[in-house]
Amino acid sequence: MGFTDLLSKYGAQYFQALLTTWRLTAISFAGAFIIGILITVARVSPIRPLRIFGDIYVQIFRNIPGAALLILLVYALPYLQIVFPYDVCVTVATILIPSAFCSEHLMSGMNTISPGQIEAARSLGLTFLQMIRRIIIPQALRSSVLPMTNLLVATMLTTSLASQVPMRPRDLTGIVSYINTHDTGGVTAFVISAVLYCLTAFAIGKAGSLVDRKVRILR
Amino acid sequence: MDNHSPVPMIELRHVEKYYGDLHVLQDISLSVRRGEVVVIIGPSGSGKSTLCRSINRLETIDSGEILLEGNPIPQEGKKLAELRAQIGMVFQSFNLFAHMSVLDNITLAPVEVLKKGRKEAREEALQLLERVGVRDQADKVPAQLSGGQQQRAAIARSLAMHPKVMLFDEPTSALDPEMIQEVLNVIAELAKEGMTMLIVTHEMNFARRVADRVIFMDGGQIVEENTPDCFFSDPASQRARDFLHSLHAE
Amino acid sequence: MKTGSIRDYLYEPPGPHTRKRIRIITGIALLGLLVLLGLIVRQFSVTGQFDAKYWSFFTKWTTWRFLGQGLLTTLEAALTGSAISFTLGFLLMRGKFQGKLIRGISTFLIEFTRGVPTLLFIYFFFLVVPKTGWKPSAFWKITLPCAISACGVVAEALRSGVNAVPGGQREAALSLGLSERRTFYRIVFPQAFRFVIPSLIAELVIVLKDTTFAYVVSCADLMQNAKVLISNYDAMLSIYLVVAVIYILINYLLNTLSERIAGSQRRSVQMIPETNKGVAAHG
Numbered sequence: 133m134g135f136t137d138l139l140s141k142y143g144a145q146y147f148q149a150l151l152t153t154w155r156l157t158a159i160s161f162a163g164a165f166i167i168g169i170l171i172t173v174a175r176v177s178p179i180r181p182l183r184i185f186g187d188i189y190v191q192i193f194r195n196i197p198g199a200a201l202l203i204l205l206v207y208a209l210p211y212l213q214i215v216f217p218y219d220v221c222v223t224v225a226t227i228l229i230p231s232a233f234c235s236e237h238l239m240s241g242m243n244t245i246s247p248g249q250i251e252a253a254r255s256l257g258l259t260f261l262q263m264i265r266r267i268i269i270p271q272a273l274r275s276s277v278l279p280m281t282n283l284l285v286a287t288m289l290t291t292s293l294a295s296q297v298p299m300r301p302r303d304l305t306g307i308v309s310y311i312n313t314h315d316t317g318g319v320t321a322f323v324i325s326a327v328l329y330c331l332t333a334f335a336i337g338k339a340g341s342l343v344d345r346k347v348r349i350l351r
Numbered sequence: 352m353d354n355h356s357p358v359p360m361i362e363l364r365h366v367e368k369y370y371g372d373l374h375v376l377q378d379i380s381l382s383v384r385r386g387e388v389v390v391i392i393g394p395s396g397s398g399k400s401t402l403c404r405s406i407n408r409l410e411t412i413d414s415g416e417i418l419l420e421g422n423p424i425p426q427e428g429k430k431l432a433e434l435r436a437q438i439g440m441v442f443q444s445f446n447l448f449a450h451m452s453v454l455d456n457i458t459l460a461p462v463e464v465l466k467k468g469r470k471e472a473r474e475e476a477l478q479l480l481e482r483v484g485v486r487d488q489a490d491k492v493p494a495q496l497s498g499g500q501q502q503r504a505a506i507a508r509s510l511a512m513h514p515k516v517m518l519f520d521e522p523t524s525a526l527d528p529e530m531i532q533e534v535l536n537v538i539a540e541l542a543k544e545g546m547t548m549l550i551v552t553h554e555m556n557f558a559r560r561v562a563d564r565v566i567f568m569d570g571g572q573i574v575e576e577n578t579p580d581c582f583f584s585d586p587a588s589q590r591a592r593d594f595l596h597s598l599h600a601e
Numbered sequence: 602m603k604t605g606s607i608r609d610y611l612y613e614p615p616g617p618h619t620r621k622r623i624r625i626i627t628g629i630a631l632l633g634l635l636v637l638l639g640l641i642v643r644q645f646s647v648t649g650q651f652d653a654k655y656w657s658f659f660t661k662w663t664t665w666r667f668l669g670q671g672l673l674t675t676l677e678a679a680l681t682g683s684a685i686s687f688t689l690g691f692l693l694m695r696g697k698f699q700g701k702l703i704r705g706i707s708t709f710l711i712e713f714t715r716g717v718p719t720l721l722f723i724y725f726f727f728l729v730v731p732k733t734g735w736k737p738s739a740f741w742k743i744t745l746p747c748a749i750s751a752c753g754v755v756a757e758a759l760r761s762g763v764n765a766v767p768g769g770q771r772e773a774a775l776s777l778g779l780s781e782r783r784t785f786y787r788i789v790f791p792q793a794f795r796f797v798i799p800s801l802i803a804e805l806v807i808v809l810k811d812t813t814f815a816y817v818v819s820c821a822d823l824m825q826n827a828k829v830l831i832s833n834y835d836a837m838l839s840i841y842l843v844v845a846v847i848y849i850l851i852n853y854l855l856n857t858l859s860e861r862i863a864g865s866q867r868r869s870v871q872m873i874p875e876t877n878k879g880v881a882a883h884g
Contacts, residue, residue: 178612178623181630195852197810199824200845211838212644242607248446250610251409252505256460256512257436259429260612266459268611271450285716292718305720312728322725326717333716349450350494411614426616 135320142311142321149307150328156226156291156303157332161284163227168234175235176242186235193232198293201225206297218297226294230287237283241276242268244351274347281340285333304328358421360385360516360547361406366415368401375401376412377571383516388548390558390579393568394594399551402568403520406549407438420515436464439509439517443524445501447493447508453480454489457508465512472511479507483537499530503537510541517541519550555598559583567591655839664830671826672847678744678822679809685748686808687801690755697760707756714753719811722746727818739820747811751804758800762793795866802859806852813848823847 139146175186193201205221216224245268253263295306302310304325311321359382368376375398383389391399404410406417408424408431417424419438425431447456457476461467467475480486483503485496493501502522509517519538523531535557542548542561552558558565558579565582567575567590575588586592615623645651658664696707723746730737737745766789774784815822827844831837 176608176611178615179627179630181627181634183608185630185634191853192849195806195849195856196845197813197848199813199816200841200848203824204841204845208838208841211650212648214644239607242611245449245607246444246446247610248442248444249448252440252442252446252448252508254432254613255407255409255435255438255440256508257432257434257464258460259432262463266463267448271448274450289718292720295720295724305718305724308721309724309728312724318732319725319729322721322729325721326713329718329721330713330716334712350492351449408613427619428616431616 135324138311138320138324141315142307145302145307146304146324146328148301149304149325152294152301153288153291153304153329154332156223156294157284157288159223160226160230160291161287163223164230164234164283164287165280167227167231168238171231171235172238172242175239190232190235193228194236196229198225198229198290199296201229202293202296218299219294222291222294222297222299226287226290229290230283233283233286234280237276237279238272240279241272241274244275244349245271271349274349277340277344277347281336281344284336284340288329288332288336359383359418360387360420361549362416362418362421363402363406364416364418366402366405366412366417368398368405368410368412375571376405379415379573381566381573381576383547383549386545386547387563388542388546388550388561389564389566390562391549391551391566391568392553392555392558392594393574397568398571399568400520403518403549403551406518407435407440409440432464436460436512437515439512439514441502441506441509441517441519441522443521445493445498445505445525447501447505449493452490452492453485453496453504456493456504457511460508461511476507476511479510480504482510483507484533497530498526499533502526502530502534506534506537506541516547516549519548519552521551521553523552523554555583555595567594569594650838654834655836658830658834658836659839659843667826667830668823668844668847671821671823674740674820675809675812675815675822675824678740678747678812678815678820679805682744682748682751682808682812683801683805685745686751686755686804689748689752690759693752693756694759694763697756698763711753711756714750715757717750719747719750720814720817722750723814723817739815739818742818743812743815743820743822747808750811751808754807755801755804758797758804759793762797762800763789765796766792799859799863799866802855802862806855806859809852809855810848 171186171189174182175190177183202221202225205216205225206218209215249267249271250263253267258266291303292305294303295309299306308321308325312318361381361383363379363381366376366379367374377398379398379402381389381402391402393399401410405412406419406424408426419434424434447453448459451459454473454476457479458469458472461472461475462469477486477489480489483506485500485503485507488496488500488504493504496504506522522538523534526534531554535554538548538550539557539561550558550561560579562579565575565577565579566573567577567582567586567588569590575582575586575591577587581587582591583595586595693707693711696703697711698704699707723743726737726742726746730742770788770792771784774788775781779787812822813824816825816828819825823844827840831840834840
């Protein structure tokens with residue numbers, strides 16, 4: 133099947149698939165970011181059980197393969213009488229895994245702050261919350277722009293997990309396997325999805341380095 | 352100098368501190384009068400930095416008392432923050448906030464802690480920068496400044512809080528030799544204006560010039576307290592004599 | 602000056618009041634976590650998932666042998682895939698230092714492989730490649746796409762390693778009369794390689810994770826063998842849990858190794874070649 137045939141027959145579905153991938157990516161990244169922050173707060177807190185919990189959480193979800201996690205959520209959890217719809221399972225998986233990496237990036241962003249700056253903030257009479265708000269958070273966020281950009285791309289790649297469950301509408305990977313099993317999409321069907329993925333990744337990367345250049349901290 | 356003030360600005364009573372088995376502060380008692388400049392010298396590892404940092408509780412102590420104007424320093428919370436706001440601290444490694452301009456470094460605490468208006472804080476910050484000679488660097492970030500300029504900006508940052516006392520923890524140890532003097536001049540200027548100061552330093556000429564009193568520490572103990580003239584020409588203790596001798600030998 | 606992680610200096614030594622508060626919150630947190638654990642255990646027992654029939658076969662030698670066979674295939678695919686991706690990544694990295702055309706092609710391939718999910722490459726090998734007449738085995742149908750998907754990241758890691766080698770090294774070698782080629786292979790790259798060993802191990806983890814999609818192409822890896830066990834024993838939850846733990850442990854060990862090496866490299870100003878040689882063989 134040629135490029136034009138493919139587009140005329142499946143164009144609308146590709147567009148739908150692109151939007152689905154974007155939507156999943158945005159939701160997952162937002163969720164991962166929020167959970168990543170909470171886990172990081174737990175990991176730096178002086179509360180030992182929370183620290184240990186945060187560490188274990190991060191080790192589990194940065195080391196579990198996406199497929200293994202999705203299969204657990206979709207097929208194994210129902211045996212505990214916990215049943216989620218397919219799209220919820222996919223979203224949970226694509227939030228949990230990036231959230232662990234998000235916490236790792238935030239930790240290394242915070243580690244770029246010298247202990248001396250924290251002592252200086254204290255000795256100026258800033259309270260703990262003032263120090264967190266004015267010294268820690270701005271520096272941690274500003275020095276983790278590039279890792280977060282990479283994480284956003286990685287999250288997009290992770291959302292291809294959606295193709296492993298019968299979820300509607302299909303994502304960019306799901307549509308390719310659909311077209312190729314029901315029709316002769318051939319190489320072209322792949323190239324269209326691949327290009328859409330790549331352009332998205334490229335746009336994210338460009339935006340990320342633009343922001344990074346603006347906010348990077350000279351050291 | 353107000354020698355008749357009954358309550359010392361800073362007073363340490365029988366302060367003890369251990370790092371594990373290491374007894375870093377041994378029965379330290381010391382008081383600094385209002386307007387007095389006290390210089391602490393001693394070999395590295397003598398506990399002088401720890402002593403300096405313990406006054407605004409950047410280091411905790413195991414026993415004893417530390418008082419500011421007769422009041423014991425609080426252990427935590429808002430009270431501790433309020434106390435620290437009254438004590439200026441200048442560090443060896445400057446510790447300017449890397450993500451802020453020099454000007455914002457200086458206005459941060461007056462706005463956040465003293466609740467000053469932005470405009471007022473800004474004007475005062477510029478005056479302070481003028482005073483320490485880095486007014487033209489106000490809009491740069493710390494990494495664009497030389498070490499000497501950073502340290503002078505850090506002094507301005509402390510002064511913006513109108514501290515009752517200034518602590519200097521080896522303020523010139525991280526500086527290239529050609530920048531040391533510019534920082535020492537700023538500190539000497541403050542001494543002349545009657546600021547109460549506790550200075551940990553290795554600069555002996557400077558110590559002799561600005562100190563009202565010299566304290567020599569070694570092995571976690573105060574070995575000798577003396578006037579600068581007596582200390583540098585005829586120290587009372589053998590350990591101080593050895594220390595001064597080792598400096599000249601270098 | 603204090604060193605170590607932000608965890609050690611973000612909070613200052615607590616005063617008596619704070620210490621009491623920390624103790625109380627620690628108690629509450631501990632209680633909360635125990636309740637959570639209790640709920641999980643309760644759910645397992647209510648649904649009968651602790652029943653012996655779901656776990657007893659794990660005491661059998663054959664179960665572990667079968668899972669072990671799958672694990673071997675997984676490791677084989679991961680190591681082979683990594684070796685291929687390191688080779689491709691090396692070529693792409695060399696391409697980045699060539700003339701305009703080759704550099705452009707390399708950049709394009711690097712960005713392409715970094716921007717496309719592994720699953721898409723897997724479907725390509727599963728659905729399109731066989732139609733071309735070339736029929737690779739299931740093993741290659743999972744290994745090759747995983748390798749291709751990783752090679753762009755490897756190329757970038759190698760390139761940043763090369764860029765991290767001080768320029769003086771290259772200049773010194775050239776001034777001694779070494780050719781550009783010999784300078785690169787004898788002086789620059791060996792140093793760069795040591796820098797990037799941690800990222801290469803991290804990349805091995807990513808390839809290993811990607812091989813779990815082997816079930817798409819019916820390659821008998823750990824995941825696929827787990828599926829067979831499940832149909833034999835009708836024990837979905839227990840088997841998938843055990844398999845997930847195996848994956849997590851292997852990746853955890855690899856990541857820990859990578860961090861150890863990175864840490865020891867940061868600590869030693871002058872790198873000692875002997876300490877890294879043994880590890881390089883794994884990458």
